[in-house]
Amino acid sequence: MSDKVRLALDVMGGDFGPSVVVPGAEIALSRHADLEFVLVGDERQITPLLAANPRVKARATIVHADVAIRMDDKPSRALRYGRRVSSMWRALDEVKYGRADAAVSAGNTGALMAMAAFNLKTMAYVERPALAALWPTLRGESIVLDMGASIGADAAALVDMAVMGAAMARVVFDLERPTVGLLNIGVEEVKGLEFIREAGQILREANLPSLDYRGFVEGDDIGKGVTDVIVTEGFTGNIALKTGEGTAKQIGEYLRSAMSRTWRARLGYLLARNAFATLREKMDPRKSNGAVFLGLNGIVIKSHGGTDALGFASAVDLAYDMARYDLQAKIRSMLEAYHALRPVPPAAPVEAAS
Amino acid sequence: MSDKVRLALDVMGGDFGPSVVVPGAEIALSRHADLEFVLVGDERQITPLLAANPRVKARATIVHADVAIRMDDKPSRALRYGRRVSSMWRALDEVKYGRADAAVSAGNTGALMAMAAFNLKTMAYVERPALAALWPTLRGESIVLDMGASIGADAAALVDMAVMGAAMARVVFDLERPTVGLLNIGVEEVKGLEFIREAGQILREANLPSLDYRGFVEGDDIGKGVTDVIVTEGFTGNIALKTGEGTAKQIGEYLRSAMSRTWRARLGYLLARNAFATLREKMDPRKSNGAVFLGLNGIVIKSHGGTDALGFASAVDLAYDMARYDLQAKIRSMLEAYHALRPVPPAAPVEAAS
Numbered sequence: 001m002s003d004k005v006r007l008a009l010d011v012m013g014g015d016f017g018p019s020v021v022v023p024g025a026e027i028a029l030s031r032h033a034d035l036e037f038v039l040v041g042d043e044r045q046i047t048p049l050l051a052a053n054p055r056v057k058a059r060a061t062i063v064h065a066d067v068a069i070r071m072d073d074k075p076s077r078a079l080r081y082g083r084r085v086s087s088m089w090r091a092l093d094e095v096k097y098g099r100a101d102a103a104v105s106a107g108n109t110g111a112l113m114a115m116a117a118f119n120l121k122t123m124a125y126v127e128r129p130a131l132a133a134l135w136p137t138l139r140g141e142s143i144v145l146d147m148g149a150s151i152g153a154d155a156a157a158l159v160d161m162a163v164m165g166a167a168m169a170r171v172v173f174d175l176e177r178p179t180v181g182l183l184n185i186g187v188e189e190v191k192g193l194e195f196i197r198e199a200g201q202i203l204r205e206a207n208l209p210s211l212d213y214r215g216f217v218e219g220d221d222i223g224k225g226v227t228d229v230i231v232t233e234g235f236t237g238n239i240a241l242k243t244g245e246g247t248a249k250q251i252g253e254y255l256r257s258a259m260s261r262t263w264r265a266r267l268g269y270l271l272a273r274n275a276f277a278t279l280r281e282k283m284d285p286r287k288s289n290g291a292v293f294l295g296l297n298g299i300v301i302k303s304h305g306g307t308d309a310l311g312f313a314s315a316v317d318l319a320y321d322m323a324r325y326d327l328q329a330k331i332r333s334m335l336e337a338y339h340a341l342r343p344v345p346p347a348a349p350v351e352a353a354s
Numbered sequence: 355m356s357d358k359v360r361l362a363l364d365v366m367g368g369d370f371g372p373s374v375v376v377p378g379a380e381i382a383l384s385r386h387a388d389l390e391f392v393l394v395g396d397e398r399q400i401t402p403l404l405a406a407n408p409r410v411k412a413r414a415t416i417v418h419a420d421v422a423i424r425m426d427d428k429p430s431r432a433l434r435y436g437r438r439v440s441s442m443w444r445a446l447d448e449v450k451y452g453r454a455d456a457a458v459s460a461g462n463t464g465a466l467m468a469m470a471a472f473n474l475k476t477m478a479y480v481e482r483p484a485l486a487a488l489w490p491t492l493r494g495e496s497i498v499l500d501m502g503a504s505i506g507a508d509a510a511a512l513v514d515m516a517v518m519g520a521a522m523a524r525v526v527f528d529l530e531r532p533t534v535g536l537l538n539i540g541v542e543e544v545k546g547l548e549f550i551r552e553a554g555q556i557l558r559e560a561n562l563p564s565l566d567y568r569g570f571v572e573g574d575d576i577g578k579g580v581t582d583v584i585v586t587e588g589f590t591g592n593i594a595l596k597t598g599e600g601t602a603k604q605i606g607e608y609l610r611s612a613m614s615r616t617w618r619a620r621l622g623y624l625l626a627r628n629a630f631a632t633l634r635e636k637m638d639p640r641k642s643n644g645a646v647f648l649g650l651n652g653i654v655i656k657s658h659g660g661t662d663a664l665g666f667a668s669a670v671d672l673a674y675d676m677a678r679y680d681l682q683a684k685i686r687s688m689l690e691a692y693h694a695l696r697p698v699p700p701a702a703p704v705e706a707a708s
Contacts, residue, residue, distance in 0.1 A: 138604055138607055151546070152547075183593060185592040218596050219592070219597035219600055220596040220597065220599050220600030220603070221600065222597060222600055223597075224600065224604070235547060236589065236590050236593050238573070239539065239573045239593065240573065240593050240594065242539075242573025243576060243577075243594040243601075244573075244597050245574050246573055246575065246577035246578065246598075247577050247597075247601040247602055247605075248601055249577065250492055251637065254633055254636050255633060258629040258630070258632045258636075261632075262629065265625070265626040265629035267625050268621075268622040268623065268624070268625030268627075269622065269626060271619070271625065272612075272618060272622025272623060272626070274616065274618065275612040275616065276612070278612045279608055279612045282608050282612075
């Protein structure tokens with residue numbers, strides 16, 4: 001990587017496309033002077049936005065793409081009409097051919113997952129990529145994966161996720177030996193699903209130098225921030241993430257309604273408005289926007305589709321960190337260290353079947 | 355059932371045993387004059403508490419039991435030393451032999467599940483009981499099941515849970531045709547796990563008169579209260595419940611900390627304290643304490659182990675409603691109506707293998 005960090009942005013992704021992506025890039029540039037962008041999308045929509053976003057104008061090149069992936073298409077359909085020609089695919093191409101250090105898209109998650117796996121391929125040892133998100137906790141933030149990149153897992157997949165998540169924690173939190181927990185429905189070793197217990201045993205016995213395995217954690221431990229990394233299968237991870245988000249919204253709603261019911265409450269609210277602002281900021285989902293696909297030959301960041309420029313800028317910040325502190329090298333070396341310990345050699349690469 | 359509702363209380367269950375259960379029963383009696391109790395546990399610990407709880411004293415009989423199930427024992431171990439002799443088992447006996455309309459225990463969940471299934475047996479058609487909880491939502495409350503009575507499920511088990519959950523909703527919410535959703539990671543019919551899609555298809559095609567199937571719901575739909583009943587497999591349900599609880603605690607912590615940081619915030623808090631009291635009440639887990647085992651030959655309610663008298667009283671209220679409005683008959687008739695529709699006859703009862 002050069003001294004610059006160069007990010008490919010799928011400008012057409014998300015509910016608002018260029019009108020969010022370009023201003024989001026502008027905000028991120030104000031925080032990272034060493035950023036450069038490749039804006040991939042419809043040139044006619046991008047160019048008019050550059051006047052109002054002078055930093056982007058000075059630091060970006062445009063790669064035109066005619067096709068935009070729709071937010072509600074099935075992955076198979078998106079691949080059919082979007083392969084090679086869509087802004088999403090071409091943003092990934094920038095990473096694949098070394099012209100960008102990472103790609104960021106607010107587009108259709110399933111399509112992004114499918115295109116990224118298809119175009120960039122998974123790393124050695126990794127069967128399926130995982131989607132890792134930053135989860136705000138009482139201690140700061142934790143990394144939770146998989147948030148739904150794939151459904152179902154076995155013990156080996158959970159262990160790979162633990163290793164990849166710990167690599168990401170080293171980058172994001174700057175830790176030598178991040179703590180890792182496996183999400184389960186009880187903390188006792190005898191509890192929960194067989195494949196989770198098996199993964200726990202593998203992690204405990206491996207006793208890796210770059211990963212401090214702490215055993216099982218439960219749903220209410222996530223918000224406490226008991227470990228830096230929490231690993232779970234994709235279906236459960238997605239349900240947990242959305243349930244947490246839903247609960248936060250629900251309490252915000254209760255709070256708004258309680259604070260507007262009487263004049264005393266409204267006056268109290270006015271007096272304490274800085275405190276409420278702090279609270280709102282802590283609960284602001286835009287601040288932790290951006291999830292990382294781990295296990296691909298290239299860094300790919302997924303932004304929420306419905307976010308605004310501030311939220312998109314967070315996803316760009318995340319991409320910047322992942323590229324600047326070399327997530328890929330850390331994942332590779334940790335995966336190799338782990339698989340070198342294993343009693344059985346890694347499976348030979350399968351013949352291309354797709 | 356007589357004109358009284360008679361509940362068997364496992365007085366030794368929970369972290370605090372009689373010192374919470376007896377005062378909890380006293381509170382519930384102040385709300386339901388037609389309640390009677392069978393207090394099952396150590397007579398020497400129960401009797402001294404009756405003076406301070408005169409309503410209970412007037413309306414309860416004591417069934418002595420020497421053995422109390424410990425909160426951290428594995429179910430198999432609890433069954434070994436607690437079968438027939440423990441307060442938990444004997445509270446279930448009261449239901450089994452028709453001397454009580456329901457049993458309430460704040461004891462060890464796994465042990466209660468095992469003893470209840472072993473002692474009361476499951477209803478016809480039901481392979482495994484499910485644990486259903488009341489979840490506070492923006493619309494009021496929803497019923498979510500299974501909260502972890504068993505791990506893993508197939509389509510048939512999810513459909514049975516939908517039917518049983520709807521029967522419970524008819525009792526708790528007094529609805530003719532409760533709405534039901536299946537928890538999944540996308541609302542589109544093509545998404546998620548195979549057995550969930552299959553359950554959705556069965557429910558849609560059955561089009562039951564007593565259950566309005568509304569399709570898939572996501573984690574963030576639970577707090578919105580989009581359906582009266584939300585059905586999921588036990589592992590995921592437990593993770594969702596605890597993640598929601600954890601998020602609520604986390605936000606409460608943020609709020610406390612924000613409101614005490616400056617004098618303006620503290621003053622604002624004082625002015626708005628009635629509003630905060632309302633909020634606290636809405637978020638009070640004691641108010642929705644109590645989960646119901648569905649699918650057993652008898653009503654069994656599980657209270658949180660760590661709750662206080664007010665929380666235990668909520669679990670008693672729930673038991674009262676379930677018994678008073680005849681949950682069991684509603685579940686039976688709905689299960690029969692559903693299975694009568696099925697193209698294949700129900701499986702013949704298996705030979706007792708245990």
